[in-house]
Structure formats: C-alpha cells, structure tokens
Amino acid sequence: MKLEAIFNEFNDDNKYRFHLAKQEPEGTRPIDVLARSKSEWAGWQVYRGNSKERFITDRIVSFAQISGSKFLFGGVFDIVNRDTAEYEVEYSSEYNELIGRLVIDYSGDNSRGTVFKPSYVFLHSEVSCIYEYKYQGEPFYSYDDINHNFEQIEIVIKNQLNDWKVALSCVFGVYLLTDKLTGKHYIGSAYGTDGIWGRWNSYIYGLHGGNKELKELYDIHSEKYFRENFKFTILEILPTSKTPDEVIKRESMWKKKLLSIAFGYNAG
Numbered sequence: 001m002k003l004e005a006i007f008n009e010f011n012d013d014n015k016y017r018f019h020l021a022k023q024e025p026e027g028t029r030p031i032d033v034l035a036r037s038k039s040e041w042a043g044w045q046v047y048r049g050n051s052k053e054r055f056i057t058d059r060i061v062s063f064a065q066i067s068g069s070k071f072l073f074g075g076v077f078d079i080v081n082r083d084t085a086e087y088e089v090e091y092s093s094e095y096n097e098l099i100g101r102l103v104i105d106y107s108g109d110n111s112r113g114t115v116f117k118p119s120y121v122f123l124h125s126e127v128s129c130i131y132e133y134k135y136q137g138e139p140f141y142s143y144d145d146i147n148h149n150f151e152q153i154e155i156v157i158k159n160q161l162n163d164w165k166v167a168l169s170c171v172f173g174v175y176l177l178t179d180k181l182t183g184k185h186y187i188g189s190a191y192g193t194d195g196i197w198g199r200w201n202s203y204i205y206g207l208h209g210g211n212k213e214l215k216e217l218y219d220i221h222s223e224k225y226f227r228e229n230f231k232f233t234i235l236e237i238l239p240t241s242k243t244p245d246e247v248i249k250r251e252s253m254w255k256k257k258l259l260s261i262a263f264g265y266n267a268g
Helices: 030-036 038-043 118-123 150-158 162-169 195-206 212-221 223-229 244-258
Strands: 016-021 059-067 070-082 087-091 102-106 125-130 147-149 172-179 185-190 230-238
Touching (some): 030 038, 030 059, 038 070, 118 125, 150 195, 162 195
C-alpha cells in the first residue's frame, strides 16, 4: 500500500514537510526517544540555528528510523512559533492512533538528508505494516541478547514492557554493568523479589543501585554520566530455587574471572 493512501491530505509541498529522523553513528536511536518521552521527541522536530530554516512550512509529519529503510510514524506537529534561532512545536491530534504503530519502507535518499517534501516521500514509500499495539520499546528476545545501554533499559523498566518483566522477574542471576568510557566493570547479583527485574529497577530509578563505589562515582559525575556511559548485560541466569548464598558464590566467581575488584567498581 502506498503511504499516500493513508496520508493523502498531506500531499501538498507548500504546506508540509516530512521529517525522517535518523540515527547518527553511535548516537541515540530515534525510536528510543519516541518510546521514552513525548516532549523529548517533540524536541527532535525543532531546528536550532540561524543559518537557514529547516522547515519552511507550518506543519511537520515525523518518522523515527527503526533501522535501514524502516521508519515508524511519530506524529504530526504544528510549528506554533519561530524566530531566527529556534522553533516551538506542538503535537497535532491528527492520526494519533497511528503514532508508534505505522511502519513505512522508505526507498529514497537515506544518506544525509532528513527533511523532504511530501511528493518525494510518497513516491519512495510503501506502508510496511501497522502494529496492533503502539511501540513502547523493543521486544525481549533472549537473555543472551541483552547488551543494552542505560537509556534502552530505562525504556524497558519505565514502560513496564511485559515480555521483559516476565523474563527478568522469574530468574535470579549475575549481571554486568560496564562503563563504556573507562572500560570498568561492576558485577552484581539478583536473588530477591522480582529477580533481575527488581534489581535493575534500583539502577534505573536510583542510578547507583546502592553500591559503594557506584555511589562515589555518582557523587563525582551525577546522573548524566550513568545515562551516557553505562551498559547492562547478564553473565549467568540462575533458577529462583537457589539460595542467596549460592547466588553470591557465583557472583564472587565472576568477580575473580573479570578482575572487577582490582580493576573495576566492585569494592569486594
């Protein structure tokens, strides 16, 4: 199906621009922003600068890159105020039911540009699918596939993604936090209520999780450092039939293997 069949009213090059937000190398994924925060996503539609006008019209139809040629509809925005430095935008109520659900396959220029006339996007786009439910974060695939940065796990925890919650709540385990800036590791274990899910909640909402050396790191660098530099993964899954002492024994073994006491953030 052609995208124009759904968005026919936007087929006016003088009134609209399509914004296809793309991920920069090593940058934030647009779909993570769309899933995480409406206000943050609105900020992605704003051009800050005085060298040129990014949007010469008064309305923006936004999409967030999933990967490659696939883009997810992010809503329609009205430019309510503009000056030489910055635009102000507001969500329109149009097509709200398709935000986070409509996926297009875009075959046009996908190298540098992100803003296009409707006629160009319609010519080079097909509707790929419409999700049954609004996208709120990536699905859970397997424990081995978990290798996610702080902001990705934050989306999982705060949006209460059910498949992740079920998978992480039903197991104990040993997990690894990695500081991407320094390469230092922190190894921890989960053996309490709600398993790994419950333990990771303490990092998402408290950042340092109550750990001594991570507290010291937080006192030095504050919240931004954790959000930008920490990554989550799982070293070992253990059944909930294990006692706390058995889980801690496995944690100690991993600390020795990865030298996280001598060279990482584990105090002991």
